[in-house]
Amino acid sequence: METGKIREERRLSGVSKDQRDVRQGDDGAPPGEAPTLGMKIEDLSAFYGSFKAVTDVSIDIRANKVTALIGPSGCGKSTFIRCLNRMHEVLPGAHAEGRVMLGDQDIYAKTSDPVNIRRRVGMVFQKPNPFSKSIYENVAWGARINGYKGDMDELVERSLKHAALWEEVKDRLKESGHGLSGGQQQRLCIARTLAVEPEVILMDEPASALDPVSTQKIEDTMEQLKQSYTVVIVTHNMQQAARISDYTGFFYIENMGDPGRLWEFDGTEKMFSNPERKETEDYVTGRFG
Amino acid sequence: MPRETFQQELDGLISDLLELGEEVEASLENMVRAMEGRDAGIARQELGVDIRYKARGMDIERECMILQARQAPVAGDLRLLYTVQSVTNHLVRSGTLCEHICQAITETIDSERDEDLETALVEMARTARNVFNEGLDVFKNRDIERARDLQAKDDKVDLLYSEAMNLIANPSEGGGGAPEWRMRAALMVHYLERISDHGVDIGGSAVFLVTGQRIEDAMQQYLDRNVDYDGDGT
Secondary structure, three states: OOOHHHHHHHHHHOOOHHHHHOOOOOOOOOOOOOOOOOEEEEEEEEEEOOEEEEEEEEEEEOOOOEEEEEOOOOOOHHHHHHHOOOOHHHOOOEEEEEEEEEOOEEOOOOOOOHHHHHHHEEEEOOOOOOOOOEHHHHHHHHHHHOOOOOOHHHHHHHHHHHOOOHHHHOOOOOOEHHHOOHHHHHHHHHHHHHHOOOOEEEEEOOOOOOOHHHHHHHHHHHHHHOOOOEEEEEOOOHHHHHHHOOEEEEEEOOOOOOOEEEEEEEEHHHHHHOOOOHHHHHHHOOOOO | OOOHHHHHHHHHHHHHHHHHHHHHHHHHHHHHHHHHHOOHHHHHOOOOHHHHHHHHHHHHHHHHHHHHHHHOOOHHHHHHHHHHHHHHHHHHHHHHHHHHHHHHHHHOOOOOOOHHHHHHHHHHHHHHHHHHHHHHHHHHHOOHHHHHHHHHHHHHHHHHHHHHHHHHHOOOOOOOOOHHHHHHHHHHHHHHHHHHHHHHHHHHHHHHHHHOOHHHHHHHHHHHOOOOOOOOOO
């Protein structure tokens, strides 16, 4: 039986027991498919110039699971996930410290190519941002510039099917992506991300600008995606986190001006039924602020 | 405080629940007095409470359902609503059992009785009432330390259950009271034991409400139980 001290250490480090017990990538993958990689983050801190926005986050992102990150605005959730595919450093003066492992590769190692990392760890943003191209080209473009040599038609169809959009667009692939509804555009962006065959998909509030029906479709899509990918989602919609995620991390800033930190991390059922920390309880029950 | 209206609705729900609990406590008090004094008049006051308690219980459960639908409660709020529904069920069932006992009292008021058995029954009724009242008090005050003692108090009810059942099964020669009364006594013994169990469960629900641990603990106790299938003590 684990002691209270071990439990406390695990909670603070953001690593739950079954995460330690299960090696990344060895469960959850559908039969016949190669297991997807998870991520292991150790002591990650993110800076904007000299300002430390996020501090000392350690967390295991399990393969083939959906991990939701929740927390009040400005607590570093989006900054944190942008560190997971080296998007954070794109901003002038921004940098990250710590270790982020994708499988057995340290993505911040000098030998790691940021462009390749961003292909392997794809990102979907809050606002759908399709290219001014056809639906087909929106999906094919990324794969083409990455030198994809396979059957492009098959790749486009497969990606659109994974994003649960194929049935709605299969007869108008040459039409502009901008002609789609907001929810369809967001699923097109997911298909575009999938087409470059990533292992991890990061989603930064992917449904916050969508109507309830489109939101539901995105959520259904995520349930499908985790069969083949590792998914990390930032959301302000706590019911959405409760519905779709397997694990939930709560980010929190203790005092104004402090950096955000991972305050509690556990299975979603635990986080939404009996969280360990009062601040988490206050946040998920809406008593925050 | 954010969600002030929701909090007020939760407070109102607990208030309704405790009000129902106090009414059931009063019914149990009447039941004990009727048994102590062989008083059919007092027992008769409790006939019909079952329907009233069920209606109150349905009102509380409806309110729980509405709050779940409208407020999407999680964590402590979710545990509270779950616990309120569970405690409501225990209260209503205890009220039903109380009415059954009072019904038996009124129907056998003139029957010949076994004094030893009647003494055991009255003692059992007092103890079951006390366990029930304490369980409700533990819930009201969320006093989880006292909740752990409730089981020991319920053990006394279980001992009295065995004693009473032994007297029913083995009446003294020439004694034992009228058969219809003995038959009713056997049912009353069973009902009283259940009322005490409901009291333990009501108190135990406070543990789940406060810590979220009760269900897991109960499951572990169930898995770890040492059942004596042969009845030989091994």
